[in-house]
Amino acid sequence: xxxxxxxxxxxxxxxxxxxxxxxxxxxxxxxxxxxxxxxxxxxxxxxxxxxxxxxxxxxxxxxxxxxxxxxxxxxxxxxxxxxxxxxxxxxxxxxxxxxxxxxxxxxxxxxxxxxxxxxxxxxxxxxxxxxxxxxxxxxxxxxxxxxxxxxxxxxxxxxxxxxxxxxxxxxxxxxxxxxxxxxxxxxxxxxxxxxxxxxxxxxxxxxxxxxxxxxxxxxxxxxxxxxxxxxxxxxxxxxxxxxxxxxxxxxxxxxxxxxxxxxxxxxxxxxxxxxxxxxxxxxxxxxxxxxxxxxxxxxxxxxxxxxxxxxxxxxxxxxxxxxxxxxxxxxxxxxxxxxxxxxxxxxxxxxxxxxxxxxxxxxxxxxxxxxxxxxxxxxxxxxxxxxxxxxxxxxxxxxxxxxxxxxxxxxxxxxxxxxxxxxxxxxxxxxxxxxxxxxxxxxxxxxxxxxxxxxxxxxxxxxxxxxxxxxxxxxxxxxxxxxxxxxxxxxxxxxxxxxxxxxxxxxxxxxxxxxxxxxxxxxxxxxxxxxxxxxxxxxxxxxxxxxxxxxxxxxxxxxxxxxxxxxxxxxxxxxxxxxxxxxxxxxxxxxxxxxxxxxxxxxxxxxxxxx
Amino acid sequence: xxxxxxxxxxxxxxxxxxxxxxxxxxxxxxxxxxxxxxxxxxxxxxxxxxxxxxxxxxxxxxxxxxxxxxxxxxxxxxxxxxxxxxxxxxxxxxxxxxxxxxxxxxxxxxxxxxxxxxxxxxxxxxxxxxxxxxxxxxxxxxxxxxxxxxxxxxxxxxxxxxxxxxxxxxxxxx
Numbered sequence: 152x153x154x155x156x157x158x159x160x161x162x163x164x165x166x167x168x169x170x171x172x173x174x175x176x177x178x179x180x181x182x183x184x185x186x187x188x189x190x191x192x193x194x195x196x197x198x199x200x201x202x203x204x205x206x207x208x209x210x211x212x213x214x215x216x217x218x219x220x221x222x223x224x225x226x227x228x229x230x231x232x233x234x235x236x237x238x239x240x241x242x243x244x245x246x247x248x249x250x251x252x253x254x255x256x257x258x259x260x261x262x263x264x265x266x267x268x269x270x271x272x273x274x275x276x277x278x279x280x281x282x283x284x285x286x287x288x289x290x291x292x293x294x295x296x297x298x299x300x301x302x303x304x305x306x307x308x309x310x311x312x313x314x315x316x317x318x319x320x321x322x323x324x325x326x327x328x329x330x331x332x333x334x335x336x337x338x339x340x341x342x343x344x345x346x347x348x349x350x351x352x353x354x355x356x357x358x359x360x361x362x363x364x365x366x367x368x369x370x371x372x373x374x375x376x377x378x379x380x381x382x383x384x385x386x387x388x389x390x391x392x393x394x395x396x397x398x399x400x401x402x403x404x405x406x407x408x409x410x411x412x413x414x415x416x417x418x419x420x421x422x423x424x425x426x427x428x429x430x431x432x433x434x435x436x437x438x439x440x441x442x443x444x445x446x447x448x449x450x451x452x453x454x455x456x457x458x459x460x461x462x463x464x465x466x467x468x469x470x471x472x473x474x475x476x477x478x479x480x481x482x483x484x485x486x487x488x489x490x491x492x493x494x495x496x497x498x499x500x501x502x503x504x505x506x507x508x509x510x511x512x513x514x515x516x517x518x519x520x521x522x523x524x525x526x527x528x529x530x531x532x533x534x535x536x537x538x539x540x541x542x543x544x545x546x547x548x549x550x551x552x553x554x555x556x557x558x559x560x561x562x563x564x565x566x567x568x569x570x571x572x573x574x575x576x577x578x579x580x581x582x583x584x585x586x587x588x589x590x591x592x593x594x595x596x597x598x599x600x601x602x603x604x605x606x607x608x609x610x611x612x613x614x615x616x617x618x619x620x621x622x623x624x625x626x627x628x629x630x631x632x633x634x635x636x637x638x639x640x641x642x643x644x645x646x647x648x649x650x651x652x653x654x655x656x657x658x659x660x661x662x663x664x665x666x667x668x669x670x671x672x673x674x675x676x677x678x679x680x681x682x683x684x685x686x687x688x689x690x691x692x693x694x695x696x697x698x699x700x701x702x703x704x705x706x707x708x709x710x711x712x713x714x715x716x717x718x719x720x721x722x723x724x725x726x727x728x729x730x731x732x733x734x735x736x737x738x739x740x741x742x743x744x745x746x747x748x749x750x751x752x753x754x755x756x757x758x759x760x761x762x
Numbered sequence: 763x764x765x766x767x768x769x770x771x772x773x774x775x776x777x778x779x780x781x782x783x784x785x786x787x788x789x790x791x792x793x794x795x796x797x798x799x800x801x802x803x804x805x806x807x808x809x810x811x812x813x814x815x816x817x818x819x820x821x822x823x824x825x826x827x828x829x830x831x832x833x834x835x836x837x838x839x840x841x842x843x844x845x846x847x848x849x850x851x852x853x854x855x856x857x858x859x860x861x862x863x864x865x866x867x868x869x870x871x872x873x874x875x876x877x878x879x880x881x882x883x884x885x886x887x888x889x890x891x892x893x894x895x896x897x898x899x900x901x902x903x904x905x906x907x908x909x910x911x912x913x914x915x916x917x918x919x920x921x922x923x924x925x926x927x928x929x930x931x932x933x934x935x936x
Contacts, residue, residue, distance in 0.1 A: 227905045231877070234910060238873060238917050242866040246924070357897025453884040453901065472881045480877075500928065503921045510917045514910035521906045656863050741855075748859050750928040753935065 157558050158299045161566035165337070166314060169573060172330045173318045195501050199508035201328045202492045204335030206233075206509075207516055208284075208575035209291025212338060213568050214632030215517075216547075217540040219524025220531075221631075222457035223450035225472065226524070229633050230517035232476055234510065236483020236640075241506040244484050246499035247655045247747040254494060255582075256487045256647060257590045263654045264662045265737050267594070272666060274590045276646045276673050277487040281583040282620070283639035284488070287632040288579070289624025290541075291572035298545045299565050308624045315573055316617030319580045320610040328495065334574040335512065341567025342519045345548045345560045349526055352551050359525045360451060370444040370532035373550075377434040378536050386425040386442035386536075393419045393439050400429030435536070444535040450528070467708050470715065475637065478714030482640025485648030488582030498751040523547055541632060544568060576620070580613055587612035630684075637712075638680045645717035646673030653725050655747055658740045664729030672721025679710040679717075858931045862924060869920045873913070880905065 211233060218226040253259050256277055261270035289308045296307030350356060362368045369390045377397070380386075395417050401409040403426040412418065412431070425442075435441070449455045454468035483489065496502040527534065527543040530550050534540045545568060548560030588608035593600055600608065627635060646669045653660045653668075709716060737743070883890045884901060893900045898907075 224902065224905075227902070231905055231909050235873065235877065235913055238913050239870065241917055242870050242920060355897060360899060360902055361894070361897060451899070451902075453881065469881050469885055473878065476877065500925060503924060507914075507917050507921045510914050514914055518907055518910060656859070656866075744859060745855055748862065749855065750932050753932060 155299065155558055155561050155565075157562035158565040161562040162295075162299065162569045165334075165566045165569045165573070168333070169330050169570075170314070170318050172333065174321060195496070195505040195508055197328070197332050198492065198495055198501075199505045199512060200332035200335040201495075202331075202489065202505065202509050203512040203516070204331035204333070204338065204570075204574045205492065205578035206489060206513060206575070207335065207338050207571060208636065209288050209568065209572040210632045210636040211516070211520065212342065212571035213291055213294070213541060213544045214287070214636070215520035216523035216527065217534075217543045218457070218631055218633050219521045220527040220534065220543050221445075221540040223445060223455050224453050225455050225457040225468075226633070227521055228472060228475055229479065229637070230520060232479030233483065234514050234517050235480050237506055237510050237513065239480055240484035240489070241503060241510070243652045243655065244490070245493055245502045245506045248490060248651065249493050249496050249502035250499040250749070250751070251747050252494075254491070255585055255589060256490055256651075257586060259654070260650065260665075261594075263743055264660075264665055265739075266662050266666075269662060269666050269669075270590065271595065272669060273647070273650070274586050276642065276669065277586045277590075278583060279673075279677060280485075280487060280639050280643050280647070281579050281586070281616075282623070283642065284486075284636060285576060285579050285583075285616075285620040286624055286627045287630075287635040288572040288576040289620055290627050290630070290632055290635070291568065292576075293624065293628065294539075294541055295545060295565065295568045295572070298542045299561075304628050305625050308621055311569075311572065312576075312617055312621035312624065315576050316580060316613055319577050319584065319617070320613045331574050331578065334570040337570045338567050338574075339512070339516055341563050341570070342516065342523075342544075345564055346519045346522050348556070348560060349547065349551060350522065353526055353530055356522050356525060359529055362529065368447055368529075370441045370528055370535060372435045372437050372439050372441055372533060372536075373530065374437050375434065376437075376533045376536070377432055378533070379432045380427050380430065382428060382430045384427045386427070388420055388422050388425070388440055388442050389444060389446040390440045391419065391421045392435070392442065393417055394433040394435050397432035397434065398429070400427065400431050402427055441532040441535045443538065444528070444532055467704055470705075471708050471712050474708075474712035474715035477718055478637060478641035478644050478712060480644075481648045481714070481718055482642075482644035485643035485646065485651060486640070487586070487643075487647065488578045490651075491582055491585065492578075500751070520544075580617055580620075583616040584609055584612035587616065638684075641680065641712065641714045641717070642673060642676050644714050645676040645721045649718070649721040649725055653722070657729075658744055659729055659733065659736055660725060661729045661732045661735040662737075663732040663735055664725045664727075667728045668721045668725030671724045672717050675720065676713040676717035679713045683707075683711045854931070854935055858927065861927050865920065865923055865927070869916055873916055876912070877909075 211230070215226065215230050218229070248259065251259055251262065253262050257270045257273045260273040261267055289312060292311035293304040293307040296302045296310065297304050300307075353359070396412045396414060398412075399414045400412050402412050403409050405423045406426075409428055445456055454472070457471075493502050493505070496505055523544055527540070527547050531543060531547045534543055534546060539546075544564050545561070548564050549557045551557045551560060588605060588611070592608040592612070593605050597604070649672060650665050650669050654665060880901070890901050895903055
């Protein structure tokens with residue numbers, strides 16, 4: 152594969168612009184407050200673009216399109232809920248959180264419940280959520296550089312991780328507010344322009360879906376393609392196809408006894424599952440059915456491959472769908488790296504207006520990635536066979552004619568993808584390093600540390616967290632980006648969201664209630680996700696723990712998508728335990744409510760932390 | 763006449779109220795006497811029930827709130843009462859919180875009812891996935907395009923209403 156040098160230039164351009172903007176902004180950074188929350192002086196439009204820029208991650212820019220191509224209709228819930236999450240953030244969290252006037256979610260936890268101990272528990276969940284969310288960004292980095300520069304996966308992870316970590320260490324939050332805002336516009340441009348041009352070239356969005364729906368069309372190779380497979384690769388054909396193996400080797404049909412393939416002979420296969428027992432290179436002629444492409448009916452309709460292993464059991468698929476919706480919608484309102492941005496608004500009213508603008512911005516953005524997924528099924532079907540649908544956004548623009556336009560569009564989407572994981576990773580790193588330096592160091596280890604020492608601690612934390620993310624990022628190549636992100640949301644939805652929602656709107660929430668709710672919801676969801684990850688490792692392409700789904704599909708679904716039980720569990724625990732510990736309701740709870748809800752126009756309250 | 767009647771039954775004339783209860787402290791037990799002589803003791807705390815069904819108090823601010831006689835004579839401004847969280851001040855803040863919460867919950871439930879009914883529609887009706895509107899199957903059209911403007915409209919309604927509530931509150935206490 153040739154290297155598209157235009158893409159290389161675009162990626163370096165984005166990296167250079169990001170770093171130089173960050174460095175330029177550093178000169179303006181003076182105080183600790185500047186460093187953490189940009190001195191709370193960011194206006195709504197700038198802040199909204201920065202929030203959107205930070206939020207639209209590798210999962211949104213690359214992951215959704217690839218997953219729509221791979222799984223079909225069900226994946227549309229991801230972008231819908233990514234956007235709808237901001238509605239819930241707006242309704243229950245945005246303005247009161249800003250009014251409370253703390254720096255971070257742990258600050259809120261300690262301030263609202265008068266408990267340094269509870270703060271530590273919340274810090275742990277901030278770190279867990281941040282860490283889970285960093286992994287898919289690392290994967291995005293690895294895949295992008297692999298696709299554009301032909302570098303091994305690990306090089307992308309290490310190089311990008313190092314560059315961003317350095318940038319965060321130098322700039323802090325103020326450094327990235329401008330940069331995040333800039334990157335939002337870059338991403339919107341980088342996805343919308345290619346989509347418009349591709350639609351003009353290939354025909355309308357609707358007609359492509361109809362192709363599948365009405366004509367039950369199966370993806371076929373658009374050109375003769377040779378694909379290298381490792382031993383043990385599985386090829387599923389939804390219709391009869393033919394291929395020529397380059398080497399002799401054994402193959403297993405539908406799990407039965409092994410047959411041998413002879414090099415250079417043409418094999419016609421009917422629909423079914425083939426397992427290559429030896430590594431091989433298969434050549435498919437143009438027009439042959441693509442292996443591993445889902446059947447059109449399954450793909451274009453709800454309750455397909457994403458939501459369950461068995462196409463027959465739609466009840467479980469619906470359960471999975473609901474659980475996914477709950478996780479993402481409530482999880483967004485509990486994401487620490489997003490919530491920290493709300494403190495940068497000037498007041499609570501502005502926090503609401505900012506969220507409204509964010510909803511407009513990301514709502515617009517999320518209409519585009521599914522279009523690429525639909526086009527990809529028809530025009531880049533070889534990605535199914537290669538198992539690299541995650542790269543769709545980086546590959547599809549190359550299918551357009553003339554060639555010079557294809558090269559430009561490839562560079563544009565490569566730049567967008569780079570901006571996507573770069574901005575989200577920066578934001579996460581700030582949030583996680585903030586938790587480590589501000590909460591762990593500044594509050595627990597050395598409360599009397601000087602400003603200078605705190606800033607030093609922040610940089611050291613960034614270095615530690617960045618390195619940890621790079622190392623873990625090397626091991627997640629097999630997982631779909633959105634699957635990883637979805638897990639971070641599920642944990643946030645079961646731990647931090649209930650704390651924020653009840654803490655803000657229910658004054659009888661007690662320390663014992665909130666602690667037990669956060670622990671029970673957060674730990675049970677984390678545990679079931681980790682078990683799913685470990686059990687499902689053999690075939691992570693299917694979004695569930697394979698071993699477990701064979702034992703009990705209901706349990707597997709509930710563990711792969713825990714939010715549907717863990718979120719109610721967390722809320723119920725908080726309500727019930729608070730009921731039994733009424734005496735613990737802090738005496739100053741009304742003062743808390745005043746601080747959370749009184750409009751700034753009254754001039755009553757001060758920020759929880761001033762300088 | 764009731765000072766805090768149910769929604770839609772509010773009487774516009776102002777009751778002549780008096781203070782009632784322990785006059786010596788700002789304790790919770792203090793309440794107000796309504797024009798018809800009945801005691802009104804505001805529920806100053808939230809409870810489990812009103813977290814779910816918190817709609818039984820008036821959902822707008824008007825002069826009837828101010829008609830509560832300030833129990834600590836005229837020496838304090840309402841704003842100060844709110845700031846110091848006296849029983850009188852709490853009534854005001856609680857109204858704001860309840861109103862906002864009712865608004866948030868109603869928008870949330872509206873949205874959840876819509877979004878959670880989509881999988882049900884797909885599950886029980888075949889047509890939702892096969893009817894073609896503007897080239898699109900209905901389920902694709904709704905989930906991949908129409909839902910975004912819908913979310914924004916709900917958010918816009920919430921933001922403008924919440925702003926309005928706060929302005930009313932600010933005007934009333936200042």
